[in-house]
Amino acid sequence: MSKFSKKRGKADPNISTASLPDIIFMLLFFFMVVTKMRDSELKVNVVTPFASELTKLEEKSLVSTIYIGRPMEKYISIYGTKPRIQLGDKFADPREIRFFLETFRVKVPENRRSQITASLRVDGNVTMGVVADVKTELRKAGQLKVNYSAKRRPEAGF
Amino acid sequence: MAKAKSKSRSNNEINASSMADIAFLLLIFFLVTTTIVEDKGITVKLPPWSEEEPDITQLKTRNVYSVLVNAQNQLLVRGEPMDIRNLRENAQEFISNPYGRPDYAEKPTMAIISLKNDRGTNYKTYLEVYNELKGAYNDLWNDASLKKYGVPYDEDKLPLAYRKAIKAEIPMVLSEAEPTAFGEEK
DSSP states (O other), X not given: OHHHHHHHHSOOOSOOOTTHHHHHHHXXXXXXXXXXXXXXXXXXXXXXXXXXXXXXXXXXXXXXXXEEEEEOGGGHHHHOSSOEEEETTEEEOGGGHHHHHHHHHTTSOGGGGGGOEEEEEEOTTSBHHHHHHHHHHHHHHTOOEEEEEOEEOGGGOO | OHHHHHHHSTTXXXXXXXXXXXXXXXXXXXXXXXXXXXXXXXXXXXXXXXXXXXXXXXXOGGGEEEEEEOTTOOEEETTEEEOGGGHHHHHHHHHHOTTOOTTSOSSGGGOEEEEEEBTTSBHHHHHHHHHHHHHHHHHHHHHHHHHHHSSOOOTTTSOHHHHHHHHXXXXXXXXEOOOBOTTOOO
């Protein structure tokens, strides 16, 4: 009897932490979703080839990515199967690269603009014609630091 | 009603305070793993744009290591067909010329690699060739670094002065010609 009366008298001193996991789960889901969304949606198939002499791209904010590959299945009816360039999240013409690079460049602080790297994420199965066109445009735009994206060979075992 | 229930069983809640810790662990795990995935690739410095093609015909032929990749992804190295697996070793021998062969580079500073491909060449093959040529230089730099400083060549860890000294000894000169129009996709 005395047990019950005691409980009624004093309020529970503990703060309920039952909802804390829910809050943290919410954070967790937020991060899971955001980290996936950061990459722009690919409209071309890109499977980068293997290589061994790789350099890491250090700062993401100094990298502008150009995708080259064959259009994905749902875009074949519109864009055909020829290799295409993707800038940002849309298909583009080689002539648009200069504008694309310039819009990226103005967002970077002036003293760091020389460190901008153009990352070419190119599918292994495209022919060099389109890559050569992109390279020519990059040279004309003065974007000389280029990184050909590649994966480390699995059997190399590093 | 509910009150009466809680009276009869005083402690029917599961202790959920450790749930937060488990969720935190998951959160940290995802934070760490998502940042590990990073972009890697072969870094290249393109030559500045100029209207006229650079003229390599004025160079001595013994110093030029010409690599041609055709639309059938076959290699022609200095006029001879070659398998890509032999390219790295052959290029290294050409650059360093340890036996003083008269048809190989006079010295590493004078060696020039000239790479040319067709528009129909597969990108994969092109990158493999580029990788092997870069690998040849990396191996040479590594050897030079071990010999001079006793440490392996590392783009990040080796001091800049050392790297500069090595690259002054063995500079990487790779000239790429405009591709020919063979095998262009219609």
